[in-house]
Amino acid sequence: xxxxxxxxxxxxxxxxxxxxxxxxxxxxxxxxxxYQQALGQGPQFIFQYYREEENGRGNFPPRFSGLQFPNYSxxxxxxxxxxxxxxxxxxxxxxxxxPSTDTQYFGPGTRLTVL
Amino acid sequence: xxxxxxxxxxxxxxxxxxxxxxxxxxxxFNTWLWYKQDPGEGPVLLIALYxxxxxxxxGRLTAQFGITRKDSFLNISASIPSxxxxxxxxxxxxxxxxxxxxxxxxxxxxxxL
Numbered sequence: 001x002x003x004x005x006x007x008x009x010x011x012x013x014x015x016x017x018x019x020x021x022x023x024x025x026x027x028x029x030x031x032x033x034x035y036q037q038a039l040g041q042g043p044q045f046i047f048q049y050y051r052e053e054e055n056g057r058g059n060f061p062p063r064f065s066g067l068q069f070p071n072y073s074x075x076x077x078x079x080x081x082x083x084x085x086x087x088x089x090x091x092x093x094x095x096x097x098x099p100s101t102d103t104q105y106f107g108p109g110t111r112l113t114v115l
Numbered sequence: 116x117x118x119x120x121x122x123x124x125x126x127x128x129x130x131x132x133x134x135x136x137x138x139x140x141x142x143x144f145n146t147w148l149w150y151k152q153d154p155g156e157g158p159v160l161l162i163a164l165y166x167x168x169x170x171x172x173x174g175r176l177t178a179q180f181g182i183t184r185k186d187s188f189l190n191i192s193a194s195i196p197s198x199x200x201x202x203x204x205x206x207x208x209x210x211x212x213x214x215x216x217x218x219x220x221x222x223x224x225x226x227x228l
Contacts, residue, residue, distance in 0.1 A: 004157075033215065042203055042218030043158065056213020090157050092216070103148060103207075104216055106157035 002027050004093050004107035012113045013081050021076045021110045023091030032074040033104060034066060035090040043090055049074055050096055078112075086114045119204055119219035127225045128194055136222040137188040138204030147180050147187040148205040148216070158203060162189070194226050 005024045013019050025032050031050045035043035045058035049068035063079040072093070078085055088111050092104035121138045128134055138147070146165055150158035162173050164180035164187060171178055177190045191198055204219040 033213075035216075042205075042221055043216070045215035045217070048213040048215065050212070056210045056215060058210075058215065088155075092157075094214075096214070103146075103160060103163050105160060106150075109155075109157045111155070 004091055004105055006089075006091050006107040006110050008110060009108070010111045010113075012115065014115050015081055015083060017081050018077065018079045019081060019112060021078075021089050021091075021112070023074045023076070023093075023107060025072045025074070025091075025093030026105055029093035029095045029105075030072050031094045031096045032068055032072065033092045033094070034074070034076045035092065035106075036060070037088040037090055037109070039087070046076070081114045083114050086112060088112075119206065119217060121202075121204055121219035121222050123222060124220065125223040125225070127227060130194060130196060130226055130228050132194055134191040134194055134198070134224060135188060136202060136224075137186060138219045139186040140206065141185070143184040144206040144208075145184065146207045147178075148207070149176075149178050149187070149189050150203045150205060150218075152201045152203060152221075154200075161202075191224075194224075196226050196228065199224060199226050 004026050007022045033048040034046040037043040046060050047057040052068045065077045068074045088109040090109045091107045094104045148163050149161045152158040162178040167184045168182045169180045175192045202222045205216045207214050208217045
């Protein structure tokens with residue numbers, strides 16, 4: 001059983017640029033959630049994807065968008081990068097079956113630095 | 116938004132000592148989780164609690180789901196250097212059809228020899 005993987009590990013961008021982060025979910029999982037973790041804080045929920053659709057969103061602007069693919073992997077896209085977007089971006093996968101939900105397992109994260 | 120308050124914020128202990136930390140909320144939750152995060156890594160699930168009053172162990176770790184469903188605590192017995200890290204409590208918060216995790220403020224643990 002493979003765990004959650006993310007790429008790239010580190011990334012440096014400049015203000016105004018766009019970035020795409022990738023996540024492969026743990027085998028057997030069908031749901032992917034993305035979190036932003038600023039330095040010294042706990043992770044903050046960005047959004048969740050289930051059946052290739054966004055089914056919940058946190059308090060993040062529309063320039064944060066995502067995709068989920070048929071193999072349950074996912075992308076997080078951020079447009080018009082701002083300095084405050086510098087953070088560790090975490091992907092978590094889980095298995096959702098009907099109304100119940102399993103716990104979420106995290107990948108190692110992508111460290112994004114915006115200059 | 117929902118806030119989970121963890122205490123203590125940080126602690127320095129000696130190897131071999133027992134550690135206790137807790138997490139409180141103003142709202143009721145049906146699931147409490149404890150994660151550990153090492154520097155530059157993602158959080159790793161330590162213990163999941165699904166029932167009020169439940170006491171669950173994972174090796175030297177023991178966690179309890181408070182009877183009021185508004186709190187939880189985590190104990191680490193006989194701490195070792197690799198216990199160093201940040202410990203987060205988290206709850207599952209249903210928003211529409213999505214289940215998101217809301218994390219506590221974290222407890223930074225440092226172990227000295």
